[in-house]
Amino acid sequence: AQKITQTQPGMFVQEKEAVTLDCTYDTSDPSYGLFWYKQPSSGEMIFLIYQGSYDQQNATEGRYSLNFQKARKSANLVISASQLGDSAMYFCAMRGRNTGGFKTIFGAGTRLFVKA
């Protein structure tokens, strides 16, 4: 069975500093994708970044980077130069090819608070 674990229910970071949000996963699929979504207070799900299990390099998208350590089954999100607008809920998610790729499994989320 697939599982996503986010152990930090809440995180604080000072504006302009970097922050790492932890995510570990468990799957028997040899091929899978890992995703991070941002959910602001308005409720919508905003796609941030994607990492494929066979990608050799860690994914980066602007201020977001994914620290992918396959052997440790971790896919931490790093946000550099935090901004006040980064305050939101962040979800790590996964989809595996052998499960048909139909459903995305989400973690419980980490609420990030950016302090001025």
Added chain:
Amino acid sequence: EPEVTQTPSHQVTQMGQEVILRCVPISNHLYFYWYRQILGQKVEFLVSFYNNEISEKSEIFDDQFSVERPDGSNFTLKIRSTKLEDSAMYFCASSDTRGSLDEQFFGPGTRLTVL
């Protein structure tokens, strides 16, 4: 940029009533999904839909739920007799392939409140 749209943004209903949540997926996408997020909890998969039939469903998706693609653009989720515990944010998503390497594009959600 194409996007998934959902209507209404907020639906309030009485327990036992039927509700239909509507979604317009991205036009060239073939795979459609519904997810649910109870307030303060994680997002949960409900159902996926392809080629006019359900591809996969979770244990949450019981006989009270149904999905339909009534025309070429809309994708609906029906809850036949709502319960208090159906109160949640419902997200529609779509993708052009089913692969694990592809993004599922989420709509803005419909907040359902059952009184």
